[in-house]
Amino acid sequence: xxxxxxxxxxxxxxxxxxGTIIAEEMERWxxxxxxxxxxxxxxxxxxxxxxxxxANREIAERYASLRSEFRERALSIAGxxxxxxxxxxxxxxxxxxxxxxxVPEQDGS
Numbered sequence: 001x002x003x004x005x006x007x008x009x010x011x012x013x014x015x016x017x018x019g020t021i022i023a024e025e026m027e028r029w030x031x032x033x034x035x036x037x038x039x040x041x042x043x044x045x046x047x048x049x050x051x052x053x054x055a056n057r058e059i060a061e062r063y064a065s066l067r068s069e070f071r072e073r074a075l076s077i078a079g080x081x082x083x084x085x086x087x088x089x090x091x092x093x094x095x096x097x098x099x100x101x102x103v104p105e106q107d108g109s
Contacts, residue, residue: 002037002090003057005067007050008083009075011043019043022078023050029070035059048080053090060087 011019023041030036035055042049052067054060060067068085075082 001056002093003054003060004088004090005052005054005060005085006088007052007071007085009048009050010081010083011046011048012079012081014079016043016045018078019048022074022080026050026070026074030067033063033066035063057087057089 019041023039027039030039030052037053037055039053040051042051052060071085072082
């Protein structure tokens, strides 16, 4: 079963574009780990949720310490505070074909 880790953060006054930059850097690092399946970030002013997807719980747990260390380092450099980290089994997921790998900028470009 696919496994997910949801990290809730308080982003303060950081603009949404900062979250995009952080997410892209994190994804570049995560994609080299065995079993990494994807990364989704949901954000609004003041708060963001980062969701990483893993092939299964065992692989995610194998890298738990490494992921935690990287997550804390990357987010603290950006001035973002971690509120909570929670693990889940993915019960259902479906995305439309062609679901964008990167969401266009807010100005519509």
